[in-house]
Amino acid sequence: MHTISNYINGELIAPCAGNYLDLYNPAIGQVYGKVPDSDIADIALAVKAAEEAFIAWSTTSITDRSRVLAKIADLIEENLERFAQAESIDNGKPVTLAKSVDIPRSASNFRFFSQAITQFATQAHEMTDAINYTLRQPIGVIGTISPWNLPLYLFTWKIAPALAAGNTVIAKPSEITPMTAYLLSEICMEAGLPKGVLNIVHGDGIKVGAEITKHPKIKAISFTGSTRVGKEIAKIAAPMFKKVSLEMGGKNPNLIFADCNYDKMLNTTVRSSFSNQGQICLCSSRLYIEASIYEKFKKDFVEKVKALKVGPPDLELTNIGAIVSKLQYDKVLSYIKLAKEEGGTILTGGEAVFPEGYENGWYIAPTIIEGLDNDCRTNQEEIFGPVVTLMPFQTDEEVLLYANGTDYGLACTVWTENISRANRIAKNIHSGIVWINTWMLRDLRTPFGGMKNSGVGREGGVEALRFFTEPKNVCIQF
Numbered sequence: 001m002h003t004i005s006n007y008i009n010g011e012l013i014a015p016c017a018g019n020y021l022d023l024y025n026p027a028i029g030q031v032y033g034k035v036p037d038s039d040i041a042d043i044a045l046a047v048k049a050a051e052e053a054f055i056a057w058s059t060t061s062i063t064d065r066s067r068v069l070a071k072i073a074d075l076i077e078e079n080l081e082r083f084a085q086a087e088s089i090d091n092g093k094p095v096t097l098a099k100s101v102d103i104p105r106s107a108s109n110f111r112f113f114s115q116a117i118t119q120f121a122t123q124a125h126e127m128t129d130a131i132n133y134t135l136r137q138p139i140g141v142i143g144t145i146s147p148w149n150l151p152l153y154l155f156t157w158k159i160a161p162a163l164a165a166g167n168t169v170i171a172k173p174s175e176i177t178p179m180t181a182y183l184l185s186e187i188c189m190e191a192g193l194p195k196g197v198l199n200i201v202h203g204d205g206i207k208v209g210a211e212i213t214k215h216p217k218i219k220a221i222s223f224t225g226s227t228r229v230g231k232e233i234a235k236i237a238a239p240m241f242k243k244v245s246l247e248m249g250g251k252n253p254n255l256i257f258a259d260c261n262y263d264k265m266l267n268t269t270v271r272s273s274f275s276n277q278g279q280i281c282l283c284s285s286r287l288y289i290e291a292s293i294y295e296k297f298k299k300d301f302v303e304k305v306k307a308l309k310v311g312p313p314d315l316e317l318t319n320i321g322a323i324v325s326k327l328q329y330d331k332v333l334s335y336i337k338l339a340k341e342e343g344g345t346i347l348t349g350g351e352a353v354f355p356e357g358y359e360n361g362w363y364i365a366p367t368i369i370e371g372l373d374n375d376c377r378t379n380q381e382e383i384f385g386p387v388v389t390l391m392p393f394q395t396d397e398e399v400l401l402y403a404n405g406t407d408y409g410l411a412c413t414v415w416t417e418n419i420s421r422a423n424r425i426a427k428n429i430h431s432g433i434v435w436i437n438t439w440m441l442r443d444l445r446t447p448f449g450g451m452k453n454s455g456v457g458r459e460g461g462v463e464a465l466r467f468f469t470e471p472k473n474v475c476i477q478f
C-alpha cells in the first residue's frame with residue numbers, strides 16, 4: 001500500500017483530518033494506495049504558505065527562478081523510469097507511452113518555461129511627448145486543477161509557467177491519478193524549490209477543487225478537465241473577478257480527403273484515434289472520409305485496429321492499456337450501447353476485454369462504429385475512450401458543416417495534399433488547433449486551447465506567461 005502525502009510549505013504532510021481516498025490500479029481493478037481526502041483546513045494551510053512564499057519568490061531573479069525549474073526538469077529526466085512506471089500503474093496507460101510521451105513532456109514543460117521566462121519581454125508605446133511601458137507582474141497565489149488522462153504532463157504544463165512568472169501555486173492533481181504529482185513533490189524538495197512556492201493538495205473535486213476555486217486569496221485559476229466542471233468553476237470565479245483559463249472537453253473531427261498521403265494518414269489515424277485508450281483531449285473521435293475512398297479506408301483501418309494489442313499496461317507489446325477507472329469504463333461501455341441503439345454498426349471492438357491474469361481490470365477493445373447520423377448523441381457528446389465513428393462525405397462544404405456541427409472546438413486533423421483546400425479548411429474550421437497531415441505535433445511556443453465549449457483562453461508559450469502575469473501600463477510625459 002502506498003500512502004500519498006500533501007506537499008505544503010515544503011514538507012510532506014498528512015491531511016489535517018486524517019482522511020484518505022482509495023487509489024486504484026486500473027490494470028487489475030484493485031486498490032493499491034491511499035490519497036489524502038483533503039479539505040478546507042488543508043487548503044488554508046497551503047494558502048498561508050503560498051502567500052508567505054510569494055514575497056520572496058516574486059522578487060527572486062529570473063535567472064535563479066529559471067535555474068530551479070531547469071533542475072526540476074533534470075531530476076524528472078533522471079527519474080524517467082520510476083515516473084513512467086508510476087504513471088502507468090496509476091492511469092492504466094501503456095508504460096511505453098508514459099516513457100516516450102508523458103514523462104519526457106513533463107520535463108520539457110519545466111525546461112521550456114525555465115527558458116521562456118528569460119525571453120519574456122514587455123512592450124513600450126511611444127508618443128510624441130511621452131512613453132508608455134508595460135510591466136507584467138506576477139499575480140500572487142494561483143490555483144491549478146488538472147485531470148487524470150495525462151496526469152503529470154498537464155499538471156506541470158500549468159505549474160511551470162505559473163512558477164516561472166513568479167507566482168506561488170496551490171496545485172490539485174486528479175484524485176484518480178495523483179501518484180506522479182506526489183513524486184514531483186519529492187523532486188521539488190531535492191531541486192531546492194523554496195518552501196511554500198509550490199503546494200500540492202490532494203483530494204476530490206468537490207472539496208479541494210471547489211475550495212481552491214472560491215478561496216478569496218487565490219487570484220487566478222488554471223483548469224483542465226471536463227466542460228461540466230469548467231462551467232462550475234466559471235460560475236464561482238466570475239463574480240469574484242478571478243482570472244480563469246479553462247481547457248475543457250472535445251469531440252474532435254478528422255477530415256480525410258481522397259488526395260491525402262494514404263499510408264501516413266492511415267498509420268497516424270490509428271494513433272490519433274486510440275492513443276492512451278482514446279483518452280487524450282486531442283484524439284479524433286469523428287472520422288469523416290471522402291466517399292470515393294470510404295470503403296478502402298474502412299477495410300484498411302479496421303484491419304489495423306484489430307491488430308492492436310489490448311492488455312496489461314506494463315507489457316512492452318501492449319498498444320491499448322486499461323481504462324482509468326470503473327466509472328469511466330462504465331461510461332464508455334454505455335456509449336457503445338447507446339451507439340447501437342442509435343442504429344450504429346460495430347465494425348470492430350464494441351466490448352470489454354479480459355486479459356488472462358488481469359480479468360478484474362478495466363479493458364475495452366478499440367471500437368469503430370459506422371452508420372450513425374452526425375447529430376446523434378454518439379457523435380455529439382464526448383465519450384473520451386477508445387471509440388470512433390466513421391462517416392462518408394462528398395464535398396468540402398459538407399464536411400465543414402459536419403465538423404463544425406458540435407458544441408466543441410478543440411482540435412481537428414485534416415488529410416489532403418491540396419494546399420488550397422488545407423488552408424481553406426483551416427480558416428473555416430471551428431477549432432483552436434488544426435493539424436494538417438499530422439497529429440499531436442507540438443511546439444510549446446504555440447497557443448494551445450479550444451473555442452466554443454472546449455475552452456476559454458489559451459495556454460502555451462507567451463500566452464501562458466501572459467495569463468500568469470498582470471499587465472500594468474506606466475505612462476511618463478517628458
Ligand code: NAD
Pocket residue numbers: 145146147148149150154172173174175203204205206208209210213224225226227228229230232233247248249250280281382384410450454455
Ligand atoms: P473532471 O472535470 O471530472 O476533473 C478535472 C479536475 O477537476 C479533477 O482534478 C477534479 O478533481 C476537479 N474537479 C471536479 N469537480 C470539481 C469542482 N466542482 N470544482 C473544482 N474542481 C473540480 O475531468 P476528468 O474526468 O478528470 O478529465 C477528463 C476531461 O478532461 C475530458 O472532458 C477531457 O476532454 C478534458 N481534458 C481537456 C484537455 C484540454 O486541453 N482541453 C486536456 C485533457 C483533458
